[in-house]
Each structure stands twice: as C-alpha cells, then as structure tokens.
Amino acid sequence: MTQMITESLVESLARERAFQLLDKGTAYEILGPFDRMESPHLVAQNIVPQYDDGMIIVKGTLNGKPTVIISIEGNFQGGGIGEVSGAKLAGTLEKVLKECKNDQTVYPVIIYDTGGVRLQEANYGLLSIAEISAAIVELREYVPVVGIIPGKIGSFGGMSLTAGLCSALIMTREGRLGMNGPEVVEQEAGIRELDSKNKQLIWKMIGGAMRNEVGLADIVVEDDVVNFKNAIQSVWNGEIELKQRTKQVDHFLTLFKSLNVEEKISPEQAKELLKNIAPKNSNTVPAPKETVNSRGRKWFEILTGGQKSISEIPSVLVADTEIKGVKARVIAVVPNPENPFYRARNGEVGLLEGWAIAKYVREAMVEDAHLEDKRLIVPVVDVPSQAFGYHEELFGIYLSCSSAVDAYASARLIGHPIVAAIVGKAISGAFLSHGMQANRLIALHDEGVNVHVMSKKSAAIITQRTIEELDLAAKDVPSMAYDIESFKKLGALYNLIEGINADNPSSEHAELFIDSILAAYDDIQKDAVRDLSNRLKTEIAVASGRVASIKVREMIEQQWK
Known part of the structure; x- marks a missing residue:
C-alpha cells in the first residue's frame, strides 16, 4: 500500500519549506520581503524584481537544535543567484561560522532549487558562489552543512559545486x-551528445536515486516533511557517515584515467564503475602528440622558466619554481587534443582536470604542512568553460570542480598564499574551480581577457535576447559584461596590469607580470585574514561595486537573534 504524503516539501514554495522544517513557534525570517532588499540590477533590464530576491532565510530550532534554513525559490528567475540572493546565502553562512567559532553552534541547512548563476547579473553570481563555497569549506570543520535537493528544478550550474x-x-x-543542465549540454554539444527531451535517461543519469546509489548523495527520501526532518537528524546524530567526497582525489582520478569513453557508457554501466572502490587498469593519460599553444601555457612557461610539468594529466600543467626567491607552485589548465574526454580538449575544466588540480594543490599542502611559510600557489587562468558533455554529467563533473574549489579554499585557509593570474578567458564553473578561491586576483588588461558565466551565444539564447541586446544591457549592468574593465568595477580585482602584450610579451612585460604577482603576495602576507572578505573591502567594492552585498551582510547581523 502506497504511503500517503502528509506534508509535501517538493510542492511547497521556498518560504513554506523553511517554516515546515523548523519547530513550530520558533521560526522567524531574516531579511524578509518587508525589508525590500531586492536586486538593484533587474529593473534596468525591464525585469520585475522580488522583495526577497528569491532567497529565504529562516532561523529557529529543529528538534530543539538552533538551526537556520536557507531556501532558494525556484519560481523566481529559476532560482538564479544574483548579488542580493547570493549575499543572503553567503552572508548567512558567514554569520553561522562566526557563531560556531564563538561556541554558539547553529546548524545550517540549504534547500537547493536553482539553475545556478542568474545570467542577468552574471559576474555577481560568480563572486557570490565563490564566497558561498568558501564559507561551506570553512564551516564544515565546525558543524555539518546539510544540503537538500527536493525536486522541481534541482541543483545546477555553479550552485552544484556548493552542493x-x-x-x-x-x-x-x-x-x-548536475553541473550543466541537459538543455545547456544539448545546446553546446548537440542532440547526439545528449537529448534533453529524453527524460527517462536524464533521471537515470543525474536523478536522486542514481546519485544515491553511486554514493554521490547520502540519503534518498520520499516526499514528506517528516522524512526530511528525520534525515537531517540522522546526519546530526552521526548515523550517516560524512563521506568528504571532494577529498577522495586518488579514487576518482584513478577511475577517470581508466575510462574509455569512445563509446557511450550507459547509466547502468556507470553505476557499476562508480561503485568500484579500486578501478583496475589505470593508465597515465597520453600526452598530446602536438603541443597546442595557449595563453595559459605561455604564461605558465614564463613563470616557471620553461620547466617540465610534474602532472600526470597533460591538460593540467604543474611546476614548482622560485619567483624572485619566493617558492611557488604554478598550475595551469591547457588544451590537450588527445584528451580521452573529447568534450574537454580545448582547455576546458572537465572530469580529469578538476581532480588533477585538487591532487596537486593538496600535495603542496601535505609537503608544506610543517612549514610556517607555506609556498605561494599561482593558478594561471585561461579557461574557456567547464566541459559540456554526456559523460561529464553522468560521472559528476560538478564534484570534480567541487574538489578543485575545496583544495584551493583549504590551502588558503591553512596559510598558502594564492594569487590567481587571469591571462585569458575566465568563464563559469572553470573559473570557480581554478582561480576564484584565491586570496588575490590579478589580470592582464587585454581584450582577450574575459570573465563571465557563459559564452555570449549561449547567454543570448537562454535569456532570449540577441547578442546586441546583451551588450546594450551590459552598459547599465557591468556584471553582465565580458571585458575585464567591467569586472574590475565590481571591486574584486587586486590589480589590472596595463601595457602588456598578452600573446607576445617582451621580457619587460614578463617582469611587470611577475612583479604584480609578488606585490599581491606581499599584500597577502601583511593580512591576517584568510577568507575572501577582502573583496568586499576594496575602495571600488565599498563605493559602488558591492554595495548591496555589504548591506545584506549588515542587515543579517542586525536581525540575527
């Protein structure tokens, strides 16, 4: 006999979900609709804003434990993350972290119903997701961070990395x-790669049952509020082992090195492969027959003096060097036309790349664990995007990218100075994985240096605009623009380096670039703060770039009881 649902979480709105989970009479909303903290960037694009910006924060108790529920409203802009909504989520986690550090434990629960970054606010979403990720990595050391994906939309885009x-x-x-929604994969790679209308296949690939069966989700429940409450309690009580999947680097890298994806692997086959603890016949990924020049490779070679990469993955270059006496590990993602994952041959961050980045960042952490002055880590950023592909979604590219985020954030927190040098494209999940967790961001002032969440063509299709209309909107909303000057207006850049030929740098240009990295390094060394809050304290951020982000955090502090 089918069990009757007494109270559905899936069918409820975000606010209802939060109040349903908390003990009755204990819950109150922080930054609710009457505070009218709406997005300041939508009206200029003829989009009606919402007073809570689609992000609900409700504090109370759950089974008597102090709890805060952060619930994303999928019915507003597809649950997209903009400046205000992102600041509400990041700011709440940062406040919980502060409470936990003061021995006032609060249990955070995030309810996901999101397609990722809100394209109408683009780079604000990228900055917010980096800050959300940083807060989760630090907060997990004090209290379990529980994520719930009940249904309707799910969790996609950069928010899948936070999940x-x-x-x-x-x-x-x-x-x-999943990282890339089925429609986006079809749009980017074609219907032969993935038919987004084949719903049965989609759920077999990325649905809750599949993710749970292969160990990428911890609990699957039937839709009833009491079931969700019990599941949360089981995590808190220690009944559910916390897998720390993003730290299982050797396991996943060994698996993906062993895969042959010339023919499509079915979800059923993938299930067996992902269940294996020790995949066999692991081989080193073949090096490219011809080296493809790219900006990332060029600047990697400049920083390392042409040293040979120590990485076992040819698309991830890694070398240890001294930059004017400062010990450093330099990491770059580069094209590899021989990449066995054919959707990641042009410098994209894919299954191999994310886990490889994590491997070599964590290796530096282990090697420097006994040192007071830990080596500088320099991600050289020239990444066109994450990989869009069937196998990437099937095997969890989101987790590969999460592992890189986790590694960089963890290294930063234990004292590794990280200076990300943007020399080319810095797009979407690839930039979140490789660069956005740095203490400081520097960039070349060059028209080929772009920061965004998606290619212009795709962004135009999804927002139902022409490319010309996108460019026009970007004049009023700098976060939508692709050029590095517009990104600078958001206040997150430490330095925009002028006067360098990005493709054919002279020795003087190389010297200027190196000096900029060392200036950022020195600035980090003077700063006791190891989180990403410096991006909210720059002159540009305070004056104009992150005004709403700062205001949201102030209001959370004021309304917290």
Whole structure:
C-alpha cells in the first residue's frame, strides 16, 4: 500500500519549506520581503524584481537544535543567484561560522532549487558562489552543512559545486544534481551528445536515486516533511557517515584515467564503475602528440622558466619554481587534443582536470604542512568553460570542480598564499574551480581577457535576447559584461596590469607580470585574514561595486537573534 504524503516539501514554495522544517513557534525570517532588499540590477533590464530576491532565510530550532534554513525559490528567475540572493546565502553562512567559532553552534541547512548563476547579473553570481563555497569549506570543520535537493528544478550550474561541498546531501528521486543542465549540454554539444527531451535517461543519469546509489548523495527520501526532518537528524546524530567526497582525489582520478569513453557508457554501466572502490587498469593519460599553444601555457612557461610539468594529466600543467626567491607552485589548465574526454580538449575544466588540480594543490599542502611559510600557489587562468558533455554529467563533473574549489579554499585557509593570474578567458564553473578561491586576483588588461558565466551565444539564447541586446544591457549592468574593465568595477580585482602584450610579451612585460604577482603576495602576507572578505573591502567594492552585498551582510547581523 502506497504511503500517503502528509506534508509535501517538493510542492511547497521556498518560504513554506523553511517554516515546515523548523519547530513550530520558533521560526522567524531574516531579511524578509518587508525589508525590500531586492536586486538593484533587474529593473534596468525591464525585469520585475522580488522583495526577497528569491532567497529565504529562516532561523529557529529543529528538534530543539538552533538551526537556520536557507531556501532558494525556484519560481523566481529559476532560482538564479544574483548579488542580493547570493549575499543572503553567503552572508548567512558567514554569520553561522562566526557563531560556531564563538561556541554558539547553529546548524545550517540549504534547500537547493536553482539553475545556478542568474545570467542577468552574471559576474555577481560568480563572486557570490565563490564566497558561498568558501564559507561551506570553512564551516564544515565546525558543524555539518546539510544540503537538500527536493525536486522541481534541482541543483545546477555553479550552485552544484556548493552542493558538492556540503557535508551531506539529502535528495528525493525527483531531485536532480548536475553541473550543466541537459538543455545547456544539448545546446553546446548537440542532440547526439545528449537529448534533453529524453527524460527517462536524464533521471537515470543525474536523478536522486542514481546519485544515491553511486554514493554521490547520502540519503534518498520520499516526499514528506517528516522524512526530511528525520534525515537531517540522522546526519546530526552521526548515523550517516560524512563521506568528504571532494577529498577522495586518488579514487576518482584513478577511475577517470581508466575510462574509455569512445563509446557511450550507459547509466547502468556507470553505476557499476562508480561503485568500484579500486578501478583496475589505470593508465597515465597520453600526452598530446602536438603541443597546442595557449595563453595559459605561455604564461605558465614564463613563470616557471620553461620547466617540465610534474602532472600526470597533460591538460593540467604543474611546476614548482622560485619567483624572485619566493617558492611557488604554478598550475595551469591547457588544451590537450588527445584528451580521452573529447568534450574537454580545448582547455576546458572537465572530469580529469578538476581532480588533477585538487591532487596537486593538496600535495603542496601535505609537503608544506610543517612549514610556517607555506609556498605561494599561482593558478594561471585561461579557461574557456567547464566541459559540456554526456559523460561529464553522468560521472559528476560538478564534484570534480567541487574538489578543485575545496583544495584551493583549504590551502588558503591553512596559510598558502594564492594569487590567481587571469591571462585569458575566465568563464563559469572553470573559473570557480581554478582561480576564484584565491586570496588575490590579478589580470592582464587585454581584450582577450574575459570573465563571465557563459559564452555570449549561449547567454543570448537562454535569456532570449540577441547578442546586441546583451551588450546594450551590459552598459547599465557591468556584471553582465565580458571585458575585464567591467569586472574590475565590481571591486574584486587586486590589480589590472596595463601595457602588456598578452600573446607576445617582451621580457619587460614578463617582469611587470611577475612583479604584480609578488606585490599581491606581499599584500597577502601583511593580512591576517584568510577568507575572501577582502573583496568586499576594496575602495571600488565599498563605493559602488558591492554595495548591496555589504548591506545584506549588515542587515543579517542586525536581525540575527
């Protein structure tokens, strides 16, 4: 006999979901609609804003434990993350972290119903997701961060990386977890790569049951509020082992090195492969027959003096060097036309790349664990995007990217200075994985240096605009623009380096670039703060770039009881 649902979480709105989970009479909303903290960037684009910006924060108790529920409203802009909504989520986690550090434990629960970054605010979403990720990585050391993916939309885009970082994930069978939505994969790679209308296949690939069966989600529940409450409690009570999946680097890298994807692997086959603890016949990924020049490779070679990469993955270059006496590990993602994952041959961050980045960042952490002055880590950023592909979604590219985020954030927190040098494209999940967790960001002032969440063509299709209309909107909303000057207006850049030929630098240009990295390094060394809050304290951020982000955090502090 089918069990009757007494109270559905899936069918409820975000605010209802939060109040349903908390003990009755204990819950109150922080930064609710009457505070009218709406997005300041939508009206200029003829989009009606919402007073809570689609992000609900409700504090109370759950089974008597102090709890804060952060619930994303999928019915507003597809649950997209903009400046205000992103600041509400990041700011709440930062406040919980502060409470936990003061021995006032608060349990955070995030309810995901999101397609990722809100394209109408683009780079604000990228900055917010980096800050959300940083907060989760630090907060997990004090209290489990529980993520719930109940259904409707699921968790996609950059927000899937934050889901991958959660201590535990609770899903329904209706819930979906992937980096690139099926429609986006079809749009980028073609219907032969993935037919987004084949719903049965999609759920077999990225649905809650599949993610749970292969160990990428911790609990699958039937849709009833009491079931979600019990699942949360089981995480808190220690009944559910916290897998720390993003730290299982050797396991996943060994698996993906062993895969042959010349023919499509079915979800059923993938299930068996992902269940294996020790995949066999692991081989080193073949090096490219011809080296493809790219900006990332060029500047990697400049920084390392042409040293040979120590990486076992040819698309991830890694070398240890001294930059004017400062010990450094330099990491770059570069094209590899021989990459066995054919959707990641042009410098994209894919299954191999994310885990490889994590491997070599964590290796530096282990090697320097006994040192007071830990080596500088320099991600050289020239990444066109994450890989869009069937196998990437099937095997969890979101987790590969989460592992890189986790590694960089963890290294930063234990004292590794990280200076990300943007020399080319810095797009979407690839930039979140490789660069955005740095203490300081520097960039070349060059028209080929772009920061965004998606290619212009794709962004135009999804927002139902022409490319010309996108460019026009970007004049009023700098966060939508692709050029590095517009990104600078958001206040996150430490330095925009002028007068360098990005493609054919002279020795003087190389010297200027190196000096800029060392200036950022020195600035980090003078700063006791190891989180990403410096991006909210720059003159540009305070004056104009992150005004709403700062205001949201102030209001959370004021309304917290």
